[in-house]
Amino acid sequence: MVETSKNYEGGCFCGAVRYELTGEPDWSAHCHCRSCQRAVGAAFASWIGVKAENFRVTKGQIANCNWPGVERGFCGNCGTSLTYVAEEGWPGQISVLAPTLDDPGIASPTAHVYVEHQLPWVKLDDGLPQYEQFE
Ligand SMILES: [Zn+2]
Numbered sequence: 200m201v202e203t204s205k206n207y208e209g210g211c212f213c214g215a216v217r218y219e220l221t222g223e224p225d226w227s228a229h230c231h232c233r234s235c236q237r238a239v240g241a242a243f244a245s246w247i248g249v250k251a252e253n254f255r256v257t258k259g260q261i262a263n264c265n266w267p268g269v270e271r272g273f274c275g276n277c278g279t280s281l282t283y284v285a286e287e288g289w290p291g292q293i294s295v296l297a298p299t300l301d302d303p304g305i306a307s308p309t310a311h312v313y314v315e316h317q318l319p320w321v322k323l324d325d326g327l328p329q330y331e332q333f334e
């Protein structure tokens with residue numbers, strides 16, 4: 200069998216956790232919601248969305264912080280935030296923090312979401328659509 204789809208790799212800061220995606224991300228967006236700000240420790244979080252079956256951990260394991268309905272995955276060693284899973288809202292899907300890809304440039308975010316929580320010192324002028332919540 201010829202493998203036709205491209206794979207992308209990524210991982211955490213310390214290298215304990217490595218993952219692989221099969222194929223292109225389904226979507227990409229910057230999220231300004233308050234929970235992403237806190238969980239990621241940044242002004243906003245840049246995500247790619249992939250089907251769960253197209254994501255696999257190739258080294259180490261992802262630790263999870265569970266919130267009702269939401270699992271935020273991170274490296275238990277260095278603390279890098281890696282993933283977001285919400286089975287109810289986003290069934291069969293896993294969101295991955297784009298900057299943890301070895302080549303974050305392959306993500307091409309198409310929107311800013313939850314700008315209702317955008318920090319006052321973040322100025323956006325990239326021309327992408329901005330949504331109060333998630334559209
Ligand atoms: Zn790590």
Ligand SMILES: [Zn+2]
Nearest residue numbers: 230231232235
């Ligand atoms: Zn968010």
